[in-house]
Amino acid sequence: MVGLDKETRQMVLETIREYGRKHLPHAKLIELDSKNEFPVDIMKDLYDPNQVACNLIMIPTKYGGLGGNSYDIYRACEELARIDLGVCTSVFATFLGMDPIFVGGTEAQKEKWIKKIAESSCYVAYGATEAAAGSDLLHLKTKAERVMDGDKIVGYTLNGGKMWITNGGVAGVYTILARAPKGVSWFVIEKGTKGLSSDKHEDKHGIRLSDTTPVNLQDVFVPAENLIGEVEGKGLRQAQAVFGYTRLMVAAMALGAGWKAIEYAVRYSQQRKVGGQPLNTKQGFTHKLIVPFAARLEACRAYVEEVAHRIDGGEDGLQTEGAIAKMLASETGDAACNSAIQAFGGNGYVREFPVEKLKRDIKITCIYEGTTEILQLTTFRERWQANINAEGKFYDAIADEMTALNAKDPGVGAGAAATALRALSAALKACYEEKLTSNQIAHLKLGELMAFAETAAAFCRAAAKPELPESASFGRDAWRAMSRIHAAHTASWIASEGLELVAGCTAADASGLADTLDFKAVARAQKAAVADMDLVALELVRVFKEEEIAG
Ligand SMILES: Cc1cc2nc3c(=O)[nH]c(=O)nc-3n(C[C@H](O)[C@H](O)[C@H](O)COP(=O)(O)OP(=O)(O)OC[C@H]3O[C@@H](n4cnc5c(N)ncnc54)[C@H](O)[C@@H]3O)c2cc1C
Structure with missing residues (x-):
């Protein structure tokens, strides 16, 4: 896939950077974090086609998007995560929620839903996880029962409940994984559909401004044309098919937050004096707390870029490569943030300084999209x-x-x-x-x-x-x-x-x-x-x- 030209990509990245600089300084982010509040106005700007238009990056131009490829989306995810992982998660969830349609949808379904998502700038929620089925989706319980008109399947009635759904309380479109008679399948459901509801926003350890809720489905009628691919039983394969790419994006998010923590630690180390000397002159300090994580994160970046170019070159699969990228980048990013707290000493342990929040936020990258x-x-x-x-x-x-x-x-x-x-x-x-x-x-x-x-x-x-x-x-x-x-x-x-x-x-x-x-x-x-x-x-x-x- 061709993707954006270099100039457009730089413009998109600079727009994101500039928005973060102007509207999301640490003081604002920590305020939203303590209020545990989804920032409606900020997210509106980020999705506004005349402002940042983050949501349009992954949408092909024929459906009204910018037509970014995997490399572009990796760069955008990293840039957003450098500003805030919660904000990035909300944008990423919209990408993720569209994926079942991209991978398994018929051309008519893509034309209808992707265009609608692009035009309405709505959030999308990806509903796979349940209380008893997270890593183990084979045991999911949400049911989709056929509604018949004579011999014809006219729709499905969905019953069940989803857990930990990003954008669960704010999405305009939901993609929901449910067990149909011939196997697990994806369905598209619009906000406002009778029987679809969400519970309250979770009180989380990190990424607190990202909306995360349970989603309930009680006798929700879904027309047959909203079964993605219009064939039952393909849901798990469709979910698997995008792991190469989606896990690469979480790796990119860990690169963004991990590098931000290192950047803060390096800047702080020049300002903080110990025994009359700045901390950065102490070799034990830099070589224990900073340099190893910098080197490993750059190794992860090289790997992410290699895999992104392979995906954009048309290679299918690459789920293992996605797993490798996410596993090492998220664990290294998490360790880098932990080490940044140590590098700040007591100041690292309080909320006025940004590394404390980064450490709480980044942990999620080791959990979602595959632990x-x-x-x-x-x-x-x-x-x-x-x-x-x-x-x-x-x-x-x-x-x-x-x-x-x-x-x-x-x-x-x-x-x-x-x-x-x-x-x-x-x-x-x-x-x-x-x-x-x-x-x-x-x-x-x-x-x-x-x-x-x-x-x-x-x-x-x-x-x-x-x-x-x-x-x-x-x-x-x-x-x-x-x-x-x-x-x-x-x-x-x-x-x-x-x-x-x-x-x-x-x-x-x-x-x-x-x-x-x-x-x-x-x-x-x-x-x-x-x-x-x-x-x-x-x-x-x-x-x-x-x-x-x-x-
Ligand atoms: C903030 C947040 C946002 C999320 N957003 C979404 C979303 O938008 N959509 C969505 O569908 N889901 C979402 N999730 C759910 C997330 O993907 C799951 O939490 C994750 O997949 C782990 O599943 P689980 O919580 O059921 O943990 P479990 O599967 O119960 O795992 C618990 C522990 O056991 C380990 N474990 C599991 N299986 C094995 C095994 N076979 N061998 C050894 N160890 C094992 C795991 O690594 C983990 O350490 C979100 C979660 C959070 C917290």
Whole structure:
């Protein structure tokens, strides 16, 4: 998909940025947060086609939208999340709510509903989760019973209840997943339909201004033409089909909030003096609390961009890639925000300073659109099978690619990435031979290690390109240093965690794996990692100059 041209994209991003600067300073956001209130006027501006028009970014031009592709939407989601994750979640939910129609709808349904959503600038709600069916949608209970006129199905009566629905109390259009006689299916329901109601806005830990409510369906009549795709039983496949793309967007949101926290911490560290010196001059402070998260978030960005370009190039599926991107970006963003609180000391723990709210907000990215654990399981299952299909050489093949890249360009950490990938391959082999995957913890841990390995490879590929990507905020030397830092850490993390996992899962002697894992190569991969961190710490200060932080 072609998407926006660079100039239009920059204009859209600058419009979002400018709106945030003018209307959503921290004082306003913390006020909305404490009131637990959906900001009607602000959201109206953001959806207004003559102002920010966020909702139109993902809608194709033929339905009245701007025609953005995955890359454009990733950039917009990150930009919105830098302002506020709650605001971003409300916009994202409108994208998400339209997805079942995009993926499974007939052309007539797209023409009707997507055009209507674009023209009316309404919010959309995506209703999948129920009280007893979140990660496990197979057990959803909302029922859609056929309404017949003779032999003809004229509609469905929906009964049930949805939980945690973003925009649940404010949406103009709902896409609802329900169990029809031939299987789980999506239905489009308009606001005001008899029997459709929402309960009160939840009192949440974070993203408090984002409207989240239960949605009730009591004898709701839905005409047959509102069954998405007009065939029953395709709902779960339609939901699955968009995970590659939707999870990439949540990864982008975690990049936005995680980087915002790092930016605040870097600016604050220049203003706060300890023993007469600014905090940013303390190497222990920067190298513990800031630089590792900066490097890992940039690795996630490289991965997000690689996958976005693949989706825009027409590749289908990529659900595993979406899972990897979301899992590592959300966990890293969450850790970055936590670390930013530590970097602010006592000031980090109070609401006047912005990192406290960022930390509460970002946690949701580890929960919705697939929890971290579910994504680790998804990644493990698919890559485990791919590795078996490749006769145990799936990650060795990427390691070979990294070795070749390192020969051409030794400055991006591709040698360390190759070491990491070979260590992962050795850990997988040990798990296979010793039949250790009867332990579910092995699935989760291997899923996590796969995400580290694949992001390290993606970062090396991106950093070896002659030009920096359009999204880059840093100089080339620092960006390449970040790639080396991530690759070096990934090599030692996979070797040590892989060994701990294998040894811990068996009563047998697992010391053979210690011989197979090349710890000498792991040690070589760490060479000058601290000097790289010195370089990155200086670059962060150059980019994020000292600034008075609200407080
Ligand atoms: C603010 C907010 C907004 C949301 N917006 C929407 C929305 O717009 N639309 C919508 O449909 N949903 C929405 N959700 C729901 C969200 O997607 C679910 O909460 C999420 O998928 C997790 O489901 P659950 O809450 O039922 O947790 P559970 O599935 O009960 O999981 C609980 C814990 O168990 C773990 N777990 C689950 N299964 C396994 C397993 N097999 N093995 C090991 N561990 C496991 C999970 O990782 C988690 O740690 C929202 C939720 C929140 C909080």
